[in-house]
Structure formats: structure tokens, C-alpha cells
Amino acid sequence: MTVATNQTILVVGGGISGMTAALEAAETGKHVVLVEKNPYLGGRTAQLYRYFPKMCHPTCGLEINLRRLKANPRIQVLTMAEVTGISGTKGDYTVNLKTAPRFVNENCTACGECAKAVSGEIDDAFNYKLGKIKVAYLPHAMAYPQRYVLDPAILGTADADKAKAACKYNAIDLEQKEESVSLKAGAIVWATGWQPYNAENITPYRYGEFPNVITNVEFERLADPHGPTGGKILRPSDGKEAKNIAFIQCAGSRDENHLRHCSRFCCMGSLKQTHYVQEKYGDEGKSTIYYIDIRAIDRFEDFYAKVKANPNVSFVKSKVARISEDKDGNPVCWGVNTEGYVRYSNPHDMVVLAVGMEPSVKGVDIPAEVMADSSGFIMADPANAGIFGAGCATNALDVNRAVQSATAAALRAIQVVNKVARAEA
């Protein structure tokens, strides 16, 4: 049962920004309800193989954050839940939520017997549909809550009965329905994060049509040993090792036809991904970065300098005009290198589009009056003093900056609930 008052801070979005905002507020003594749409916390950072510039693993920080969360009784987590409406004003909001059925209750011990029992498969959303998982699944090894999920596709199939029969703990509840919940909150932190720009919109790059043209977020899953290929960088078309890889920067970003803003993280993201190629294939792995400007800001410059010094990485100052496919299924990049105006048509084993960031929930879709910029990112609004953006819902940010933004948002929310508390004292 979720208990909330007008001194509660509601955090919408359980990625690293939302978790941070929730934890910082709760560790300051505030009561927090954290709402997440997915069946697990961690958001997109959980889907990254490594972070730049340290090349460390996002799950390391996730472990710390989950431990903080488990140790903190002031945070209530609602997964598979979405906000459908917000009414009221600063210090006194009523928030309507809709929760989707997990079909698995809190009795679940994560023993995995249900997954063993079923045979049906669905696309693996965690791996950007690059693989399949069972209809009864734990989204990933560090999924929190540590409880299995049954996909709705299981309903009415033999698998549903098998899963239920396999569970010794009465944890499977096929009668669960979508529910509506209404909560009070004094302040709201909106941390719904980002989604990769739809690469299919960039028609000359033929994403979705040429199997060996993929996106940067998909590439993270390919490189991850816990991903669909076991960490092998393989071409989707024929499973061949992809050793000669092109990275196309600003795929959608800095382009008034697509995303007008610069997405900030993608240069560093591709520089990082050249490390993956080097890690897997050594000197046989070749990376080519097609770029307009390399935006390795502040001390990230050190990282850029290291990548530049790698003879297996080359840089071409050019916005790739189009991609074709040769008879071997190799994507071919066409364009002009603006340094010296040289035309090129370079075949690669695989092309990685460094697609940009757009807000998952655009400002106008947020069910409350919140100001947004022309890209849909939430802007600080002095008039609206009770709903605050955090992380990539506010700007195209890297992880470090998103966490910083979320920490700031936590204080803004605390200001509101402290005021409520003072008024009620």
C-alpha cells in the first residue's frame, strides 16, 4: 500500500536521474514515491556496456544505488506504473497513476522455475529487440525489484498454466489487472529520461532496411558480454565478425529536419565505442568516425586525445550524405571529406549511427502544465514552482551531468515540501 501526503516527493522515472533524485531526497529524510514504467529500475544506463571516460561499468554504480534504495524505508518504488494525470498545485498535487500487471506478486523469490517451465518467447526489449527471451523473464541480472515478469502474451496459453504450476510460492497471479491509483504529493520530479532518435527518419542512412546499419544504443548491447551476442560484435545480416566499423556522428542531431539540438553525449559515446572494437579485435579492428565537430568537452579532451593516438581509429570530417549496400551486404558510406574536399565511398562491415537524444516524454505530453523548449525538454519555470525536470528530461546530458541535474532537482522538491512542513507545523 502506497502512503503519500502533501509532504511526499513524487519522482517520475526510475533511471539513474530518477533514482538519484529519489535517493538524495530520501537520504535527507524526505518521503519519496518513485514511479517507473519498466518492470525494473536503472533505465538506459543499465543498458550500457561501459561508461566514458573511465570505461567502467554502469552496473557498479547501479549496485550502490540499489543498495542505498534497499536500505532506505523512506522510498516506495512502484514499477510498471505511469502517470496519467496531475492536478492541484505546488504543495498539494493529486497524481493519477496506472499500473500494468506483472502477473507476479511479491512472493516471488526469483528462483527462475517459471522461466524454466515455459517455452514461448518474446522480443527482448532490454536488448533493443536484438534477441529473444522467454515469456516469463527477469529483465536483467540486476533487475530490481528482483522479481520475474510474465509478458501479457502468456495469457490464455499453456505456458500460463505451466508457469503457475512451476511456482511453489504462489507468486504467479494471472488475475492481475491494470489498476488506477491516485496519490498525494507536495512536489514532483520529472525524470523520464530520453529515447534514441528514430533512425528510420534519416532516410539516406537506410536504417531498418540495411541490417548492418545499427544504432549506438544497439551497439552497446552487442559489445556487452551479457548482451544478445555474448559480447561478440557480429553483423546482424550474416553473423560475421564486424571488424571495420563506421560511426556516423550527428545522426539526427544538429539538424533542423530532425533534432535541432546537439545531443552532447554521442561524440564521447562513439569515441568510447571505438574502444569496444579495439577490445574485441585488437589491431584487426578498425573504426572510422565521420564527424562535424568532435565535442569532447572539458577533461574528456584527454579521452579524445587517447583515441586520436590509436592508429586503428580514423577521423573523417564529413556529414555522410548517404549509405548504400554492396553485394556482400557491406554498408558503403558516401560523402565528401571537407578537409581537402575529397569524395569518398567507403565500404564498412557495419555502420553505427550515433543517434541523438530526444525526451522520452516530450514537454507537451507531460500531463501537467510544464514549460518545454522547442525540442520538448523541460525548462525551469519560475512560475511553476512544484514540478521540476531532472536529467535528460531537461536537456541532452551525459550520465554525470544527468545525476548532477537530478541532485539539483531533489533540492528544488525539498524546498517545496519543507515549506509545506513549516506551514503545517
Add this chain to the structure above:
Amino acid sequence: MAEMKTAAYICKGCELGSRLDAASLVKIATKEGKMNLVREHDFLCSADGVALIKNDIDNEGVTHVAICACSRRAKTEAFNFPANAVSRGNLREGVIWIRPDTDAARETTQEMAEDYVRMACAEVKAMKVPEGNQNTGGVKTLLVVGGGISGMTAALEASKAGYKVVLVEKTGALGGMTAKLYKRIPTREPFKAPEDNGIADLVAQIEADANIKVYLNATLAKTSGAPGRFKVEIAVESGSVATEDVGAIVQATGFTPYDMNKLPHLGGGQANVVDQAGLEALAKAANGGPIKRADGKEVKSVVFVQCAGQRDTSGEHLQYCSGHCCNTSIKQAMYFKDSNPDIDTVVLFTDLRTPGNGEDFYRSAQNKGVIFSKGVVSNVSANGGGCKVKFKDLILNEETETDADLVVLATGMVPTSGPDLDALSEATRAAEGGDEAAKEQVVQMKSKSVLNLDYRQGPDIPQFKHGFNDSHFICFPYETRRTAMYAAGPVRRPMDTVQAVEDATGAAMKAIQAMENAGLGKAAHPRAGDLSFPTARLEGCTQCKRCTVECPFGAIDEDEKRFPLFNESRCRRCGTCMGACPVRVISFENYSVNTVGAQIKAVDIPDEFSEKPRVLILACENDAYPALDMAGMNRYEYDAFVRVIPVRCLGSVNTIWITDALNSGYDGVMLMGCKHGEEYQCHFVKGSELGRYRMSKVYDTLKGMNLEEERLMDLEVAITDIETLPKKINDYAAKIVAMGASPFKGL
């Protein structure tokens, strides 16, 4: 406190009951674990199982609970009994999930489980419930050092949350560098034109805020104490010294522009060459009218040289990019274009860096006719009444030149972060050795101190790269190595004003949190909320100072009798001091030489003829232990001869555990900790490094014991080593088997 009453609970769920002989486990908990109460349950984490434990606590007087079920990382909330000491015997992820379900494996799997039951019982009996020391200071006034846009923002945001603030500014006025800007880069849609710098409004808000006390012309002469009870001496230029009690500190001391006189080849120091701050002064004087040079001539052509003395690979200048300068030059080019569109404005750059909505600002400048040219400037010289700029045009791939009335150098940000503590301690050592030059250097360095902390480990916050007070943790950007001190603005990381405002708000958040928790005796990140803290039996202390030197967070000073003086609210509870102590007098209530030592001793060591070696694994709970857990979840098998004990950090590992283990017949010891060195992963910064250094000394002890070096193995583990770790364990176990039994068995 109530008398200790112990209870062990053996769970039979998740196949524990069918894979293991639960009756035997119960017997072991009773006979060997000597638990007062032992119960088994089919499904311990269920509401019924938890109620059983709760009932024993409430009605049977149970104080100490050993839960022998799944990993401590699973069902954490269900098994949360904050008023009781609780240990977890990991029979699921740590035993049955990593062992094959075969008849051949049954015996060794059962032995493994039995040992984990023994260990859980032994551990819990050695534990006390941390009570927390709430007398560590409850001051909730925030000190903000620096009155620029970052400092003023931190002060105002803290005040809005209801906290009092002391704001100390070195100069005679608030506003800092931002006050010197004619305008600032846009903060709002449509991101097309420069905005008012906003400082007058902030200053007015500060002046009207009764929560904020401002000291101008003031610096910190001395900062002593600890979170929740800092005492700061504020030296005011007039000569007076004020004293304030504060609970936490935000350091927002900003930056100075890199000295352009160090860039003579770019015209630094010449007439008609200014840096970005110089151009702001000219623009401010012009106030929207024609911008004039120092000699009074109206500027008709201007060249902006980006990355002047930045992104330097020669080692002479700044290696990093300062982030804001591309947008700043765009803004400054607009000053000219907005006053007169006919003025030639050229920005020479290598990579134009306008992240986020800066792109709209960049486009707006292009629309206003600002020329952006990709080129590297080699020389700026005087030419008639102006300057000649030589550069390599990277697009046309040719050397070329252009003339301009004025050249603006986009030099970078140099943080005002005080002396580098490593350099200072090195100089101090040399000075103590009698080096006169070093003595002078120490005085010089100390004069640059910002905080003047009287901490044993130096007067300021340790720096990260390039002199900035940044965090090395991507997930935790505010972490510094001094509890309750947070850097904000360009002293933390190069940044523009928009970011500085966000950054200062976040830093104020962390500082407020630190004050609140200090007052409750709770730890700060990463063991947030931990109520345990280290205490020392001083009667056993030999005053070796290792704890004071090694504490990564400067938590320990020395008292007047040269004993360690623990400042609990500075402590992060990593246990590095406990690991460092050669006489083992330091412990936490729930984590001590004894809680781990008792587990090591509890393991049943088969004799040398059994062909059942025992390998002790001490695994960092942050990365290695979760990796082992996830190996279990994936059912990756590993050797049944290992016994794993999680530790708070490799830094907390006391060498006595290793020598005791080897002395008592363990055949090998594996240490699993996080990466150290430049790209360290240790959440306690130095813990894993110090731990490893200490372990390197153990090899000598092994030699003294006539044991092979290989009996101790130090492994660097990342949380993602889920598949590889079992293999490494198996390889090591195989090596130990090949080596033969330890000669210490049965002694």
C-alpha cells in the same frame, strides 16, 4: 541493552530443502553455532516466515538473527530488522546455485552449506547493533565559500529550503566573474541572443534574505571540526576575525582565466589582443554602442581564436577544454554584430563545441553573419594599427592569414582550488628534511589554501585531474574526499553560467543532506545512513599513525597525546583504518576484526588426507560479491572448496585475517577488490589500493611461514565479471589442489 539471545533460521525454499540436508544444518546451528533458537521454514521470505522471525524478536527476546537462506542482496527488505544484529548465510546464490545437482557433488555442496551456517552464526554473535552517535554536532548552517554566481545560487537555494547560510567572499562585492560579463549566454528558448547577466537580481535576493549572512573582503583563516560541527575563523580584510559554526561547506571559489601572457605567439600581452574577460570589459564600457579598443579606436574587424592555450598537447598549457568558450565567443561576436552588422567577425576553431541548445545559439550567430572557420592559429602579430593572424585553414588545407583590428583569445579556466595536497605533502616532507627551498615552497603553497582545514591530511579538498575538485565517479559527481564539503561551479569542472547554477543547486543539496545526517550520526555516501562508526581501544594503540595516514577521507586526526582522534561525522565507514591497524584495536559494532575473524575460524577445515582444500575468499561487497551472486543467478558453477566472506572494501582487510586463515589450515586465500590506480573503481577511492599495498607485505610473512606465494592471490574484479570469475576461482582452486595441502592443517 537486553541480554543476547541468538536465533538461526534455515530456509528450505528455492530447492534449499531438497538440495541440502536441512536437519543437519539445524543441528550445526544448534551444536556448533550454539544458537539459542534454531528454526527451519519452507519459505522464509514469505509473510509467514518473516512473521515467525518478528515474533521471536518481539516475544522470545531474540536479539541476534542468523538468516541462512539467500544472498544478503536478495530479499533485503523482507529481512530488515533494524533493531537487531542480522547475518546472512548465503546458501542459495552462494551454494546450491553454483553447484551441480548431482550425487557426486552432494557431499561437498552440503559441506559448503554447513560452513556458511557456521559462519553466519559466528558472525552474528560477534556483532552489535550500531547505535549511532548523535552527539557529533547538529549545526545546520551552511558555509558557502565564494560569492560568484555559483556561490550565490548555493546560498539562495539552501535558504529556500529553510537553512541558514554564511557566505564568504574574498573581494569587496558579490558577483564574481559573471558580474564582469556584459551579457551571458542564453538560458532559455529561443536561445538566440545574449541575456542579462542576472547578477543584480541575485545580489538583491541575497541582500533581502535574512537567512544569509555575507562576509565581504573575507577569507577562511581556519576551518576545524567535522560535519555538523565545523568552526570557521573568517578573516576580514579590516583585520577582524569572526567565528562561525557551520555544518557543511560548499566551495564555489570559481576560476581565473588562463594567463594570456603565457601565449606570446598568439599575441598575448600585445596591444589589440585581449582575452575573453578583456573583451567583456570593452563591451561593458560600450554598453551596446560601438566597441572600442583600449586606444579608443572603434573595432571594425575582430578575430576570435578558440582553444588559446587549451586542448594543448605540448604539455605547456591547459590540456583540457573549458567547455564554455565556444558559446562565449559566439556571444561576443554577437556583441559586435548586434551593434553593427558590417563588422567582420571571424571565429577560428578546430571543433566548435556548443552542446544542447547551444546549437540554436550557434545557428543564430551564423544567421547574423558571424564567420566560422576551421583553422589553427600559429601566430598573432602587430600589423599597422591592428593585428595579423596567421593560421592554417583546415578546410582548404593551406597556410593563410587575415587582418583584424582586435584579436580575442579564448583562454581557458584555471580553478581556484588551493594547493595540490600530494605536492604539498611532498614539499612538507622535503622541508622537514631541511630543504630550504621546500620550506619556502610550503609557505607559498599554503598561502593559496582556500579552506585552511586543520585536518591532518592537508588544508583543502584533494584535487582530481588538472586541479579541479571534481569527482572521479560518473554516477556520483559530487563525491569529494572530504565529508560534507562539496565543490560547485568551475572549481569542480569547467562550465558555463547555466551549468554553474545547476551545479551549485546540486552541491547545496548534498551539503544539506550531509548536515542532516551528521546530526543523526549517519554516514554519508556511499554507505549512506550507516550508523556504525569506528572506535579504538586506545590502551592497545601503539601510535603508529597508520590509521590517520591511510584514511581516504581525512577522518582521523591525532590528539595531543598522539592517539588517533576519530571524527565520526567525517567517516565514511569503509574500514580502511581497521584494515590498517597492526594491533587490531579499531572496530565497528557490526564489522570488526572479530566478525570476520570468527567466520574464518568457524569454517570446518578437513584434514590433509581428505583431499578437500579450503580457500578463503574475501570479496568486496560493492563489486566482487554482486558478481559472485550474479554468477549464482546464472547458475555458473564454481568450486565447492571456497568460502566467501564479503568485506566493506579491500581496504578494510586486516592482514591478520589472512595469516590466521593460513595458520589454521586454509590452503589458499583469494582477495577480490576493485580496480585501483588512475582509473580506480574503489568506492572509497583509496581503499583497494591501500589494501593491495598491505597485502604485498603479507608475502614476506608467507615466506616466513614457509608457504608458497601462490597461497595468496589478489584479484581485481569488476561487477561484470560474472562469467569469468567462476573460471578464475576454479583455476585457482585447481592450482591449490595441485600444490597440495597446507602444512598447517591440523596444527
